[in-house]
Amino acid sequence: MPEFFASTARGLVDPLEAELKAMGMKTTDKTAGGVYFETNWEGCYKANLNSFLASRILKPILDFTAYQPEELYTQILRHDYTKYIRPNQTISIDVTLKDSMMRDQRFVAMKIKDAVVDQFRDKFGVRPDVDNYNPSLRIVVRAVKNQFNVSIDTSGDSLFMRGYRKDVGEAPLKENLAAGLIKLSEWDGQSPLIDFMCGSGTFLIEAAMMAKKIAPGINRKGFAFMNWLGYDETAWEKVVNEAMDQEIEELPFKFYGYDIDSRVLKAAKENAKSAGVDDAIEFKRESVSTVEPPVEKGLLIVNPPYGARIGDEDNLRDVYRDLGFTLKHRFKGWDCWILSGNKELIGDLKLKSTRKHFVFNGNIECRFLKYSMF
Numbered sequence: 324m325p326e327f328f329a330s331t332a333r334g335l336v337d338p339l340e341a342e343l344k345a346m347g348m349k350t351t352d353k354t355a356g357g358v359y360f361e362t363n364w365e366g367c368y369k370a371n372l373n374s375f376l377a378s379r380i381l382k383p384i385l386d387f388t389a390y391q392p393e394e395l396y397t398q399i400l401r402h403d404y405t406k407y408i409r410p411n412q413t414i415s416i417d418v419t420l421k422d423s424m425m426r427d428q429r430f431v432a433m434k435i436k437d438a439v440v441d442q443f444r445d446k447f448g449v450r451p452d453v454d455n456y457n458p459s460l461r462i463v464v465r466a467v468k469n470q471f472n473v474s475i476d477t478s479g480d481s482l483f484m485r486g487y488r489k490d491v492g493e494a495p496l497k498e499n500l501a502a503g504l505i506k507l508s509e510w511d512g513q514s515p516l517i518d519f520m521c522g523s524g525t526f527l528i529e530a531a532m533m534a535k536k537i538a539p540g541i542n543r544k545g546f547a548f549m550n551w552l553g554y555d556e557t558a559w560e561k562v563v564n565e566a567m568d569q570e571i572e573e574l575p576f577k578f579y580g581y582d583i584d585s586r587v588l589k590a591a592k593e594n595a596k597s598a599g600v601d602d603a604i605e606f607k608r609e610s611v612s613t614v615e616p617p618v619e620k621g622l623l624i625v626n627p628p629y630g631a632r633i634g635d636e637d638n639l640r641d642v643y644r645d646l647g648f649t650l651k652h653r654f655k656g657w658d659c660w661i662l663s664g665n666k667e668l669i670g671d672l673k674l675k676s677t678r679k680h681f682v683f684n685g686n687i688e689c690r691f692l693k694y695s696m697f
């Protein structure tokens with residue numbers, strides 16, 4: 324059975340592995356950046372449509388050692404690229420090198436591109452063009468030292484781009500990171516989730532989609548594999564129908580989103596609507612200093628500003644103090660997860676965390692901390 328690789332943000336590999344297993348995939352190995360799994364092509368479509376946590380689904384095709392450009396060229400030719408696209412379609416080559424003898428990323432990408440287009444030219448007399456923005460076939464090459472790993476990208480646009488987000492506030496979370504943090508929080512999927520600083524609503528929209536069993540990729544315009552010669556439309560339709568059959572119309576509980584900024588709340592409402600979960604989420608303009616529990620019991624999840632991108636540190640110290648005070652005095656008996664990339668500001672909460680995960684929000688190392696309010 325073919326092997327695939329689901330990539331994700333650092334820190335989310337374990338919940339991604341659990342997610343793939345729950346989809347019925349046979350996971351075989353994992354790295355800091357993702358999980359290998361075995362499935363057929365229908366399973367690959369399924370993972371693309373249903374994974375909340377993956378950034379992309381790649382199909383590894385070659386593994387080899389190369390020290391010199393000519394070796395690289397010959398090794399790349401061991402795979403038949405003409406089985407994926409026609410010569411009038413487009414390709415792009417995405418290269419990352421680490422400590423390799425060949426150091427120039429652009430030169431390596433050019434050598435690989437030469438090998439691929441020469442293969443088409445030899446067979447058809449014409450070659451595909453390069454399109455770095457919207458290629459039909461994206462070839463992903465990672466080399467550590469002189470060990471090259473080559474994959475093709477079955478997803479196209481990164482999977483965090485669900486298609487429901489029309490507008491965002493400042494510093495929105497990537498959708499798959501928000502979903503991964505929800506998994507790390509061990510939210511039970513059937514009780515209220517509350518976000519005091521919801522911004523464009525990412526946590527709540529992702530959680531509501533999970534609860535309503537709405538496939539995260541259902542609103543996307545498409546996936547890379549749809550452009551390929553072997554695309555099995557019947558299998559795709561089956562996967563989509565199976566996903567839609569699972570959807571839950573109405574939930575017996577609600578999600579609550581607060582923010583001080585009415586503009587981002589407007590965006591959050593629009594986003595929730597296009598994701599099909601606006602009936603499940605109540606948004607309200609409210610400051611963290613005054614917010615009260617909207618229900619008796621639930622889980623809190625908050626991504627306060629942390630200075631790296633928005634807000635200035637002195638004002639933020641007050642915001643974190645307010646957040647700590649609110650939790651301590653008005654949310655006794657609740658658990659709260661806080662994502663922050665600023666250690667000093669976390670200190671201003673004046674609370675002691677009981678659990679900790681390290682995750683990356685883009686290139687900012689963040690802590691995802693659990694606080695239990697007694």
Ligand SMILES: C[S@@+](CC[C@H](N)C(=O)[O-])C[C@H]1O[C@@H](n2cnc3c(N)ncnc32)[C@H](O)[C@@H]1O
Pocket residue numbers: 491492493494495496497519520521522523524525526581582583584587609610611612626627628629642645
């Ligand atoms: C980092 S953003 C949250 C982004 C959100 N997770 C998303 O994915 O869009 C922090 C949010 O906190 C809000 N905020 C700042 N100070 C606040 C306060 N005192 N009370 C409530 N919300 C506040 C900001 O308006 C901003 O939307």
